[in-house]
Amino acid sequence: MALTKNERRIRIKNRIRKIVSGTESKPRLSVFRSNKEIYAQLVDDVSGKTISAASSRDKDISTATGSKSEIAALVGKSVAEKALKAGVETITFDRGGYLYHGRVKSLAEGAREAGLKF
Numbered sequence: 538m539a540l541t542k543n544e545r546r547i548r549i550k551n552r553i554r555k556i557v558s559g560t561e562s563k564p565r566l567s568v569f570r571s572n573k574e575i576y577a578q579l580v581d582d583v584s585g586k587t588i589s590a591a592s593s594r595d596k597d598i599s600t601a602t603g604s605k606s607e608i609a610a611l612v613g614k615s616v617a618e619k620a621l622k623a624g625v626e627t628i629t630f631d632r633g634g635y636l637y638h639g640r641v642k643s644l645a646e647g648a649r650e651a652g653l654k655f
Contacts, residue, residue: 549634550634554631557629558582564580564581564582564620564625564628565579565580566578566579566628566630575644577590577591577613578590578616579616579628588623590616591615591616606639607643609644612644613645613647613651614648617651618651621651628648628654628655629655630655
């Protein structure tokens, strides 16, 4: 039986989550990508808390113009700035079952440019 695109992504996501986990000192940068928007959040899996989050729906980013990849880079920079304010410098990257390509890659590169290490 063939899998749908979303079922395949969820299987890949679960495979990744077996390995990638976040702690307080090194949280997990989780990415969710919809057709229109992109969301990123830093998660401490030990305590189950979100340290910081950013999305393309935030007021400062939603007014920006450009391609979806350029906006994803802004989201990466925004989440990195919030993380640095919270005292986080190194993270683990969770691409959420998406290919490391396009908007997901732009978000990661934007976070790296803003100072996060991963």
